[in-house]
Amino acid sequence: MALMLQLIFTLFTLSSNTECSDVFVSVGDSVQLHTQEPVPEFRTLFWRFNKNENVLEYLKKYKDITPSPRLRDRVEFNNETYTLTLKNLQKTDSGLYEAIAAGDKGSVVAVYTLSVLDPVEAPVLSAFPKESSSDLCNITVSCRSDDLSINFMCYNKTCQEKTEAQSGNTVLSVFINERSIICNHSNQVSWKNAVLEMRRFCGEKDSVSSSAGVSVCLLKIVLFSTALILMVSAVITVHIRGRLRKSS
Structure with missing residues (x-):
């Protein structure tokens, strides 16, 4: 009971000048969360999740480590650096993580906003003749992912300027140079792209290359x-x- 009262008092007297850091990790990966240096003197150090769940409790005097039952098999703690390691991360692990050194005063010694993201899928990049046009050089280019799409026009291998679409942490971008159109699908933990060669437009170079090869x-x-x-x-x-x- 005394320990509980001390914890309640500590939480109401927290002091902190620690900045919050954003961390992005792929599903299934691990992450290490470090405390600031130096950590002030404390009796108990808590790592908390979303302000209402103890991920881990460390009693310094007895070097006793008590992890959360929910994370028992996926959490490690270094009792010298006070670093918390979370393993096999899932999207439900996304949220706010804080380290609190509790002694005569309570000090927040680490703050992280963790985002666990799925790797992106490869985008689909395609080109087809513009409707109601018999000119094969007048085409519509489409770049799309599961939740984003970009459409633009190209005529005689000259295309509209590069463009971009975004949804949450996911970005779909198109880059154009003299030789190709590149569609890039990315978030903070992964990226994949698709490439469309400019020589496919109008079929000019393809037919020349093919004839030369046969000859x-x-x-x-x-x-x-x-x-x-x-x-x-x-x-x-x-x-x-x-x-x-x-x-x-």
């Missing part, structure tokens, strides 16, 4: 066949001359 291949076959015929002819000629000499 080179055909030329190699003709040269090889001609050389083979000449070699066989030479062998037959030498053989016939040898037999004629023996006969004479």
